[in-house]
Amino acid sequence: MNAIEVKNLSKTYNGFTLSDVSFELPQGCILGLIGENGAGKSTTIRSILGSVKYNGEINVLGGKMSNDMKNRIGVVLDEVGFPEKVDPRDVNKIMKNMFTNWDEKAYEGYISKFGLPEDKPFTAFSKGMKMKLCIAIALSHNAELLILDEPTSGLDPLVRDEIVDILNDFTRDENHSILISSHIVSDLEKLCDYIAFLHKGHLMLCEEKDALLEQYVFINTTEDKLAELDKDAIKGKRSGKWSTEALVDRDRIPSTFETKPVTIEDLFVFMAKED
């Protein structure tokens, strides 16, 4: 079963169009939605959550989004919003009455694990603390699916690493799935099984991360030699004074070329620039 199925999702705002986006997140997997700022990641996530109107079809955990469904989903948005004087103890009181499956002990465990002060008002929290509180909420109602929109943006590397560890822990249960969007590609590279590239509202690709890293390689060559290659094999290039570095499809180039492995970040940057 797929945790999320998005088919032909389209959404138009003033000056921005998300066009015909389709992807699937298999249950038990982590899918990273990568894209520059304004690529359409948040619009995709808001469409999945049902907070914006859209064209297309979206199924979550085998059904349409509803209040009941949200009991099975943990959501973290890039902006965490609690009224300023609310503290983590108040949050517990609110969420206890909000989610049918709220696990108070799990919440208290996360609050203590994250070192969040229980009696400090939300307004006194740093961005990292706010994000941790939000993650604690998302993880404290036995969610089967986490939907995370830029959970690591604006955080220092230490906190980001901590969050990546927490998310890795969450997916130890094979029924748990995560959809995570970020423009910090290195975080997603550590975490994801599948990668989807969004660029200017278009889905450029959605594939297994390992397959992508296997399929694409760097070659260092000259412009003349590059011109002899199949044009479809070249996904992007960077020309220097003495040589040209190109991102190519490994299966479409002769095996005589000396290749270098790529990272997901390289792949995204080259593909986005080539566009």
Place this chain on the structure above:
Amino acid sequence: MKGLLTKEFIVLFKNNKYQLFLILCFAVLGIGLKEIPYILLIPVLMPMLIVQGLALDETSKWDKYSICFPADKKLIVSSKYVMVIIAALFSAVIITVSAVILKMRNAISVEDMKMYIITASAVSLIMPSMVLPFDFKFGVAKGKVITYICTAFLTVIVAAIFTKGDGPSIFKNLTGSVQPFLLLFGCSAAIFAVSWFISAKAYESREI
């Protein structure tokens, strides 16, 4: 709904301690000075604290964050209206207690007492009913501007009726009769219900 109401109560008490204290002061002042107008401020102020909460939701970005929870937009709107009803009931209780004390002190008659309680209850429903649909449709900042324009427009109409017609004598004739005030309360309850419906539709159509 229970979760949203819990949040509303927490925010109401944590953010409005001084306002709530002042509201009680008006009751004490009204009773002490035997001046009912002080007490009649309560049904105006109390529900407006709830309306003010909507601005807090926007500034704290709770309105955006609430999509993470099992609460759709209709439920979010309903939680505000339920809070207005609770605030109106709270005001009605304070006014009833104050009116009974004033009656015991021979400051008002039984008929006046009934009239004040019903009118205050009507006012506590009408004020938020006028404001909330605009706030839910356009957001608090734009909504307030539109509310002010509409209020000014209504004030001009009411003033025109009273200056051209014989407004004061209408009130004089009403004294001693509770029915017109019950009718007023019925109308305000109807306006409140329509406002609730419009707000829910407006908020559902709004993309946050």
